[in-house]
Amino acid sequence: MNTDMYNSIVPGSKLLINYMARTKSRFDIFMYTIPLPGTPQLTAQRIIGMPGDTLQIKDKTVYINGIAITEPFDICYNFNFQTKRKLDSSYIALFQFVQGASIGPDHEYCYAIPKRYEQTLNADTAFVFFERKSDTPLRWDSECFPHDSIYPWNMDFYGPIRIPKRG
Structure with a gap:
């Protein structure tokens, strides 16, 4: 398991995964497998943005549709x-x-x-x-999606980016 969610899911935790769940909600934990060569890696991430939302990070604060979210989790x-x-x-x-x-x-x-x-x-x-440790606005980090210097984003100053939805 990756360490992104280490303070929410620690090694040895027992997880009940509902593969039949059709709906996802903000702050749900989403499990998926990254198909790495050799051994696939089970990964956990927290859903913070929903389809149609606009996501932005300013000075480490996450904004959804222009509203700062309160962190109900240990970041x-x-x-x-x-x-x-x-x-x-x-x-x-x-x-x-x-x-x-x-x-x-x-x-x-x-x-x-x-x-x-x-x-x-x-x-x-x-x-x-x-x-x-903090970054500055408009400094491009090649590790950040979409991995293109046209978008001068980093982990502290990101977006805005619209999360796609069907239709």
Whole structure:
């Protein structure tokens, strides 16, 4: 399973998947398989936009049809930080650090961390610095759909894009 939904679905969770469900609603979890060479990967994503909606992200806030949505789920942000000593596995587990690694020789790291821990970690004296990583408007990120520099979008400033519907 991918780590996008790590704080909602952790390894070892038991899932009941209804393959007969015909309707989907905003904030439902949608499971699908990515057909990778070798072993297919089961993937989970949360539905935030419905067919016909316009999706936009401005400074990490998601807007649907021009209205900011409140996040009823535990979102992770990427943080750059430096600690006074090497991070240990118990600290990483306690604060549920997800995808990340050491990025420098002097205890410098970049990790995805649940938003709910931001204030606690920011005040922790074990850190030399702790900052949320953010991007700027109009800076193209090749990892973002539609993967074309004509759309200068990134994970923090995206769209607007209309979600297609039938008809």
